[in-house]
Structure formats: C-alpha cells, structure tokens
C-alpha cells in the first residue's frame with residue numbers, strides 16, 4: 001500500500017516542555033487515521049510540524065515517497081487546522097472562487113466540492129449567514145478544491161451541535177469512501193471509533209498505541225474472582241496457560257485473559273484443582289476503559 005506520510009522520532013520542545021516526544025508512525029493511502037489524545041497531548045503540534053507551520057526540534061518526516069520537498073508535497077495535501085476564515089459578505093461560491101485563484105485550481109471544481117459537503121443549494125448564500133457546522137463544511141469543501149491525496153482535520157467537530165457533528169462525520173466517511181486518505185486529530189474516543197480505521201493514541205506527546213481501531217478492542221477480557229484462599233487461587237491461576245497478568249486488591253483477584261476462555265471452563269478447572277470460589281465474573285473493558293487505562297498509565 002502506498003505511503004502518504006512517514007513520521008520518524010519527531011520531537012517538538014517549547015523551552016522545558018516537550019510537546020511531542022519521539023513520535024513515529026506512518027500513514028498509508030486509503031485509510032482514515034485519528035490522532036487521539038487528551039487536551040494538550042500534542043496533536044495540533046504534530047499536525048503543525050508535518051504541515052510546516054511549526055518548526056520541529058528533532059526527528060524527521062516526509063510526505064509520499066520523499067522525493068519532493070515538503071513545500072512541493074503539501075500541494076497535494078488539504079488541511080484545516082485553524083478556524084475557517086472566509087469573507088463574511090461574500091457567498092460560499094465567491095469565497096471558494098477566491099481559494100481557487102490562490103491555489104491555481106479551475107473554478108469548475110467549486111460545485112463538485114460544495115455537493116460533497118451538502119452546501120450546493122446554499123452556494124449563493126453569504127458566509128455570514130452560515131451556522132458553525134456549515135462554516136466547517138465550507139472549510140472542508142475549500143480544502144478539497146485541489147483534489148488532495150490526504151485531508152487533514154484538527155478537531156473537526158469541536159463546538160458543533162449533535163446534528164452538525166453527525167453531518168461532519170458523514171462527510172468524512174463519504175470523502176474517505178471516494179479514496180481520499182484522512183488524518184484527523186480528536187480528543188474524543190467515540191469520534192475516532194465511529195470515523196477512523198486506524199488510531200495513534202498520544203499522551204504528553206508520547207505515543208501509547210498505534211494500530212487498527214478494531215484491533216484496539218480485541219482484548220479477551222478478564223475475570224474477577226473471590227475465594228477464602230487468594231494465595232492458593234493465585235498460584236493455580238498462574239499455572240493456567242490462558243491467564244496473563246494477575247492482580248489482587250483486598251479480597252478481589254483480577255486475572256487478565258491472554259486467550260479466549262469462558263467463566264464455566266475456568267470454574268471447572270479451578271474446581272478440579274480443589275479451589276472453591278465465592279465470586280466469579282467475566283468482564284471485558286470497553287474501548288473507553290482501555291483508552292482511559294492507556295492514557296492514565298503514563299500519568300503515574
């Protein structure tokens with residue numbers, strides 16, 4: 001699969017603060033990537049560096065096969081990283097015509113892109129009459145004018161009402177289905193789950209996880225157990241090949257599964273070993289719990 005962006009140990013320091021710390025990942029054509037992290041985790045700084053608006057401290061990145069300069073490569077990139085800025089008294093069409101002129105793109109692209117974002121019927125309305133969601137959609141149309149290989153969006157649904165959020169997510173899916181690669185930054189796990197195929201989770205500028213969104217939730221779950229002999233219980237569980245990490249908190253033992261196993265199988269295994277349980281529950285973390293776990297771990 002064709003590579004769109006390669007980031008290698010990219011670092012940005014502001015004085016003593018390391019906003020992005022040795023970050024590496026690659027973006028392949030046709031996927032929808034989310035950079036997911038809490039506020040201040042370095043998402044915007046990362047986007048800023050690859051878009052040449054923030055100077056990196058160290059590390060490197062290159063666009064496509066690396067043969068073009070970043071300046072040249074960015075002509076094939078569409079990005080919205082700040083609030084959309086259009087002329088309030090000009091119509092949607094007139095604003096986009098201006099963008100076409102600046103980008104050197106033919107004006108016949110305007111209607112096509114307005115159609116994608118559902119604004120074709122409002123093409124002659126003045127920008128100042130648009131809702132926040134419509135303004136954001138116009139910004140997306142504007143970023144698409146040069147038929148970019150990749151569309152980059154920083155928190156695309158921030159500040160929008162539920163309907164506006166839904167519309168933007170639908171548009172992102174539509175653009176992705178047309179073959180455009182997408183990279184978006186978000187602090188919302190739910191958004192990444194709904195829209196993205198791949199995710200890079202960062203916290204304090206450090207990458208915690210990168211991979212497919214569906215594989216992120218591929219854990220086998222865990223058991224919670226109680227017994228009047230937790231020491232013996234732990235010893236027996238440690239011998240079981242399907243059980244991974246075991247933790248004991250007061251009278252509750254938690255055993256993480258390395259491979260699938262049902263509660264009934266575990267129960268009969270323990271019974272055969274002479275272990276009687278007073279409590280047994282199988283649980284699986286939601287993606288949200290895993291995300292919170294991941295992002296909290298490095299806080300310690």
Ligand SMILES: Nc1ncnc2c1ncn2[C@@H]1O[C@H](COP(=O)(O)OP(=O)(O)OP(=O)(O)O)[C@@H](O)[C@H]1O
Pocket residue numbers: 014017019037038039040041042043044045046187
């Ligand atoms: N120009 C700057 N000067 C100093 N510190 C900065 C600057 N820009 C960003 N930072 C700091 O770098 C860290 C990362 O900020 P960044 O905006 O990249 O995070 P973010 O994940 O995009 O967060 P948010 O979602 O809140 O925008 C933060 O601690 C921020 O305060």
